[in-house]
Amino acid sequence: MSGQGGKTKESIIEAAIELFTTKGFNGTTIRDIAARAKLNPANISYYFHGKQGLLEACLVSFFEAYLSLLDEEKRKIEWEDPEICLHRAIRKILVFQSDNHLLTRLVWREITIDSQVSREIISSYLMKERYYLKALTSAALGKNYSALPVSMMIIQLKGMLSTPFLNSHYVSEVWGMHPKDPYFIEKYYESVIDWIQATMNVQKSALFMEHLSSPVIKTV
Template identity: 30%
Template sequence: MELNQKQIAILQVAEKLFSENGFDGTSVRQIAKEAEINIAMISYYFGSKEKLLEALLFYRGSDFKMQIETILYNENHGFLETIDQVVEMVVRRIHNNRRIYKIVHFEFSNLGRTIDFENYINFKKQNFQILERFIQEGQEAGVFSKNVNIPLIKTTILGSYFNLYYNKKFFQAMHNLQDQFNFEEYVEKELIPHIQQTIKALLTYEV
């Protein structure tokens, strides 16, 4: 799916409104008004609000495979250094794109929704398989432990971030993070190094 600049601009507006108001709480009319276009253009490009969300998922997920492969197959770095880079990339990516993750988490659990998540699920499967192969290569090289629960590695990364994100006010109070700048700094200087340390410990731990 190739997207032109006008489509991308519409998707960015829709992402903002979906995140603020929810999918059901956002109308095509609101998106058109915010994007300063007419409703017919949204219908022309996407067909429906549901298809617009599907296009948004594609837009935000399409370059992840390229990013992770660029890191994993850089032969100048060892396995542990590469894992550090993967963690940093994943956490920064979900932090920068947290709006779309918020939308997906809500809509994905809505069993009555008619949105087609098949492509999104396939993206996630492919990305996991790339990481899985890398960890297996690390196991074969004797760097990573043989008894690693590989499916839970990415879960640990995502869960650590979203625990912070969804409890943002608590962490701000606990660590005296007075504004958004302090919170961003905490993610960079505290959360990312902590997750890197945790993942390396899990991958190298021997029972």
């Protein structure tokens, strides 16, 4: 965004994110958003055609940036170590969500609510997310690993990446940290990578045991 119009739209989106997160979509009015952004309510109708259009703009802004990070690493698996690409993608996603913790919480909460507003716009983004995560995870696991279904690993990984931001109050109460804190992101990233490594070790062990139990074929 550039120019005065861009600054106005950014102010409206920032105010909406804060209010939608704290008061909920239904509990927030156009006047609330305009007052927080210190603008005339007519600006919201002009740029976003109402509150629903504003929520859609928030969702789009999140997923476009989020998916670009996954796409960037997915492209690199052709010439870089896929496992490094997966690790780097995870780190980028955690940092991005931390830097945009209010928007992140809003987006994942809208998905859990499964409202008509979010369902129409989010479904295609979630399909793209699944595609990128599957490509990165499958490449990191390698073609020889078949003991663990990739789809199950993606579900577990997805939960790890979103839960701290969806339940930031729990993180604060239990660990005394907030997902926006860089220290938390560093330690949490290490935990996710440890889980991935442990999962891959289980995968390798299962493959090894499968090899040992296979009947020996004798050739004459």
